[in-house]
Amino acid sequence: xxxxxxxxxxxxxxxxxxxxxxxxxxxxxxxxxxxxxxxxxxxxxxxxxxxxxxxxxxxxxxxxxxxxxxxxxxxxxxxxxxxxxxxxxxxxxxxxxxxxxxxxxxxxxxxxxxxxxxxxxxxxxxxxxxxxxxxxxxxxxxxxxxxxxxxxxxxxxxxxxxxxxxxxxxxxxxxxxxxxxxxxxxxxxxxxxxxxxxxxxxxxxxxxxxxxxxxxxxxxxxxxxxxxxxxxxxxxxxxxxxxxxxxxxxxxxxxxxxxxxxxxxxxxxxxxxxxxxxxxxxxxxxxxxxxxxxxxxxxxxxxxxxxxxxxxxxxxxxxxxxxxxxxxxxxxxxxxxxxxxxxxxxxxxxxxxxxxxxxxxxxxxxxxxxxxxxxxxxxxxxxxxxxxxxxxxxxxxxxxxxxxxxxxxxxxxxxxxxxxxxxxxxx
Amino acid sequence: xxxxxxxxxxxxxxxxxxxxxxxxxxxxxxxxxxxxxxxxxxxxxxxxxxxxxxxxxxxxxxxxxxxxxxxxxxxxxxxxxxxxxxxxxxxxxxxxxxxxxxxxxxxxxxxxxxxxxxxxxxxxxxxxxxxxxxxxxxxxxxxxxxxxxxxxxxxxxxxxxxxxxxxxxxxxxxxxxxxxxxxxxxxxxxxxxxxxxxxxxxxxxxxxxxxxxxxxxxxxxxxxxxxxxxxxxxxxxxxxxxxxxxxxxxxxxxxxxxxxxxxxxxxxxxxxxxxxxxxxxxxxxxxxxxxxxxxxxxxxxxxxxxxxxxxxxxxxxxxxxxxxxxxxxxxxxx
Numbered sequence: 001x002x003x004x005x006x007x008x009x010x011x012x013x014x015x016x017x018x019x020x021x022x023x024x025x026x027x028x029x030x031x032x033x034x035x036x037x038x039x040x041x042x043x044x045x046x047x048x049x050x051x052x053x054x055x056x057x058x059x060x061x062x063x064x065x066x067x068x069x070x071x072x073x074x075x076x077x078x079x080x081x082x083x084x085x086x087x088x089x090x091x092x093x094x095x096x097x098x099x100x101x102x103x104x105x106x107x108x109x110x111x112x113x114x115x116x117x118x119x120x121x122x123x124x125x126x127x128x129x130x131x132x133x134x135x136x137x138x139x140x141x142x143x144x145x146x147x148x149x150x151x152x153x154x155x156x157x158x159x160x161x162x163x164x165x166x167x168x169x170x171x172x173x174x175x176x177x178x179x180x181x182x183x184x185x186x187x188x189x190x191x192x193x194x195x196x197x198x199x200x201x202x203x204x205x206x207x208x209x210x211x212x213x214x215x216x217x218x219x220x221x222x223x224x225x226x227x228x229x230x231x232x233x234x235x236x237x238x239x240x241x242x243x244x245x246x247x248x249x250x251x252x253x254x255x256x257x258x259x260x261x262x263x264x265x266x267x268x269x270x271x272x273x274x275x276x277x278x279x280x281x282x283x284x285x286x287x288x289x290x291x292x293x294x295x296x297x298x299x300x301x302x303x304x305x306x307x308x309x310x311x312x313x314x315x316x317x318x319x320x321x322x323x324x325x326x327x328x329x330x331x332x333x334x335x336x337x338x339x340x341x342x343x344x345x346x347x348x349x350x351x352x353x354x355x356x357x358x359x360x361x362x363x364x365x366x367x368x369x370x371x372x373x374x375x376x377x378x379x380x381x382x383x384x385x386x387x388x389x390x391x392x393x394x395x396x397x398x399x400x401x402x403x404x405x406x407x408x409x410x411x412x413x414x415x416x417x418x419x420x421x422x423x424x425x426x427x
Numbered sequence: 428x429x430x431x432x433x434x435x436x437x438x439x440x441x442x443x444x445x446x447x448x449x450x451x452x453x454x455x456x457x458x459x460x461x462x463x464x465x466x467x468x469x470x471x472x473x474x475x476x477x478x479x480x481x482x483x484x485x486x487x488x489x490x491x492x493x494x495x496x497x498x499x500x501x502x503x504x505x506x507x508x509x510x511x512x513x514x515x516x517x518x519x520x521x522x523x524x525x526x527x528x529x530x531x532x533x534x535x536x537x538x539x540x541x542x543x544x545x546x547x548x549x550x551x552x553x554x555x556x557x558x559x560x561x562x563x564x565x566x567x568x569x570x571x572x573x574x575x576x577x578x579x580x581x582x583x584x585x586x587x588x589x590x591x592x593x594x595x596x597x598x599x600x601x602x603x604x605x606x607x608x609x610x611x612x613x614x615x616x617x618x619x620x621x622x623x624x625x626x627x628x629x630x631x632x633x634x635x636x637x638x639x640x641x642x643x644x645x646x647x648x649x650x651x652x653x654x655x656x657x658x659x660x661x662x663x664x665x666x667x668x669x670x671x672x673x674x675x676x677x678x679x680x681x682x683x684x685x686x687x688x689x690x691x692x693x694x695x696x697x698x699x700x701x702x703x704x705x706x707x708x709x710x711x712x713x714x715x716x717x718x719x720x721x722x723x724x725x726x727x728x729x730x731x732x733x734x735x736x737x738x739x740x741x742x743x744x745x746x747x748x749x750x751x752x753x754x755x756x757x758x759x760x761x
C-alpha cells in the first residue's frame with residue numbers, strides 16, 4: 001500500500017512539474033462573458049500561430065511551443081488567478097489582453113521576473129523600460145493612437161485644426177481615460193476644442209452622449225470604446241447622421257464586430273491600426289495547410305483573417321520572434337522568462353524579417369531597447385467598407401507626435417518610479 | 428422658444444422612450460414575481476437567449492453546431508434555409524414555452540415552499556446555466572438581428588419640429604429614434620394585451636388568483652404547475668420582445684443580459700408586483716436619468732451619471748414609499 005501511494009505521489013509530482021522541454025506561452029483568454037466576441041478571435045489567432053510553428057517548424061529553434069489557455073472572462077480578479085495558476089508552468093511571457101489585468105500584473109510579474117506584453121493597451125508609460133523593466137507595449141500605445149488620430153485629422157484639414165471641435169467618447173474606465181491627457185496637450189498645441197463624453201460600462205445606452213454630440217456638433221469624434229459600447233456608438237452616430245468619415249475609433253473599436261451590426265450605415269467609419277487587415281498574406285496559406293487542414297485550428301476555426309484574429313496572430317509572432325532573439329542571445333534553445341525578457345528588449349522587427357515570416361507590410365518596423373519598450377509609435381488608419389464587408393488600411397504606418405508623448409511618458413514613469421521606490425536604469 | 432428649453436424637451440422625450448425600453452425588461456420580472464414570489468435573476472439572460480434563438484431560427488443555424496462538430500468531426504453550421512421573421516418569432520416563443528416547462532419541471536417543482544432567498548439563488552444558477560447553454564447552442568459571436576425594425580432618427584419629426592426654433596440655426600428639430608417609437612407602440616400593445624389577458628381570460632383569472640393566494644387557488648382547483656409554466660412563458664415572451672428591441676440597437680450579444688441592471692431601479696421604484704408600476708417606474712427612471720445627465724451630469728460632473736443616478740432616484744422614492752409607487756403595502760401583524 002505504501003509503495004502504491006508513493007508511486008502515485010511521484011507520478012502526481014511529475015505531472016504537476018513544468019515540462020521544461022516546452023516553451024510556454026500562456027494565453028489569458030476570454031471566450032465567455034460580455035467581451036467573448038472580441039476575446040475569441042484574438043485567442044484563436046494567438047494559438048494558431050504557435051500551432052503553425054509547431055507543425056511546420058517543430059516549434060521555435062526546434063523546441064515545441066505550448067499554449068496553456070486560462071479563461072479570464074475579462075475579469076481582473078480571474079486574470080490574476082490565471083497568472084498565479086500558470087506562472088509556475090515555465091511561463092515565458094503574458095499577454096493579459098486587458099488593461100485592468102495588466103495594471104495588476106505590473107508589480108507581480110516584475111517581482112517574478114516574467115515579462116508582460118501589453119500590445120496596444122495597458123499602462124502607456126510602460127514604454128519607459130528604465131522604470132518598467134518587465135513590461136513591454138510595442139509597437140504602439142494608447143497615446144500613440146490619440147496622437148495619430150489628431151495627425152490624421154491635421155492631414156485631412158490642410159494642416160490646421162484651429163477652431164475645430166473634437167469630441168472624445170470614452171469608456172468610463174482606466175482604459176478609456178488614457179488618451180485624455182494626450183488630447184488635452186494636443187488641443188493646446190493645435191488650437192482645437194476638446195469635448196469629453198464618458199460612457200459607463202457596458203455602454204448599451206448612450207442616448208445622452210449622442211444627443212449632446214448632435215447639439216454641440218463637433219467636427220470629429222474619437223472613440224475609445226470596447227465591446228457593446230462600440231456597436232451602440234456607431235449605431236447612434238448613424239442615427240444622428242454624423243458623418244462616418246469624421247468618426248475615428250481606437251484599434252479596440254475597429255473590428256468587424258463593431259461595424260457589422262450598424263450595416264450600411266457604418267460605411268466609411270475609421271479606426272486606428274498597428275497591424276494590417278485581411279488574409280492576403282503568405283502566412284495564411286501556411287495556416288490553412290498546417291493548421292486548418294490538419295484539423296488543429298483553435299476554436300471553431302471561423303475567425304481567420306478577421307481584425308482581432310490578426311492581432312492575436314501578430315502578438316504571437318512578436319512573442320516567437322522575441323523568443324528566437326533570446327535563444328540567439330543566450331545560445332540556448334530552452335529559455336527562461338528572464339532570457340525571454342532579454343529577447344524582448346533586443347527585438348528588432350524589420351521588413352525583411354516580416355517578409356520571411358510571410359507577413360510583408362503586416363506591421364510597422366521597430367526596434368526595442370532598454371530605454372524604449374514601446375517601439376516607434378507607428379500607427380496607420382483603417383476604414384470600413386460596408387459594401388465590401390471589409391476593413392482596408394488607407395494610410396502608411398506613420399509616427400505619432402513623439403514631442404508631445406515623450407515628455408508625458410517620462411513624467412508618468414518618473415511618478416511611478418517615485419511611488420514604488422524604483423531607481424530607473426538599465427542594469 | 429429658448430434653445431435650452433427646446434433641448435430640455437428633447438431630452439425629456441428621449442428619456443420617455445428610454446424608459447419604455449427599461450419598462451419592457453422590468454415587465455418580465457414583475458410577471459414572475461407577482462405570480463410566484465420569485466425574483467427572477469435570469470430575466471436578462473432570458474432576453475439574450477430568446478434573441479439568440481430568434482436569430483438562430485431565422486438564419487437556419489444548427490443548434491450546438493460547434494459541439495456536434497467537435498464530437499463527430501463534422502462541419503455543419505447551417506441547415507441551408509431561412510425562416511421569415513414572423514414565423515421565427517412564433518417558433519422562438521415555442522422554445523421559450525419549452526424552456527418554461529423545463530424550468531418548472533426540473534427546478535422549481537422541487538423548491539415549492541422554500542424561502543424566497545433559495546428561489547432567488549436558484550434563478551442565479553439558472554442565469555449562469557442559460558448563459559452557457561446559449562453560447563453552446565448559438566455561438567458567442569455578435570449577431571445582427573434583421574426583423575425589419577426601422578433604425579435612425581425620425582426625419583418627419585425632425586422636419587416638422589424645426590419651426591419651434593423660430594429660425595434659430597442651433598436647433599434642427601427634435602431627435603427621436605424611430606426604433607424607440609416602435610418600441611413604445613409595441614410596449615403599449617404588450618401591456619394592453621397582458622391586462623386584457625389577466626382580466627378577461629380563464630387562465631388570466633387563474634393567474635391572478637395564484638398571485639393573490641396560492642393555497643386558496645389550489646383549493647378551488649387551479650393547477651399551480653400550469654400557471655407557473657404560463658407565467659414563465661409570458662415572461663419569456665416579454666424577454667423575447669425586449670431582446671428584439673435592445674438587440675436591434677446593438678446586435679445580439681452577451682451584453683444584452685446586462686439590461687436587467689437597468690430594470691432593477693425601475694422595479695424598486697415601481698414596485699415588484701405592479702404592471703403599471705413597471706411602466707410608470709420605467710418612464711420616471713428614463714426621464715429622470717436623462718434630465719439629470721443633461722442638466723447636471725454633463726455640465727458639472729463630467730457625465731456618465733445615468734447608471735448611478737437611476738439607483739439614487741429609486742432610493743429617494745423608497746425612503747417615502749418602501750413598497751414602491753404601485754407595490755402592495757405589506758402589513759405584518761404581530
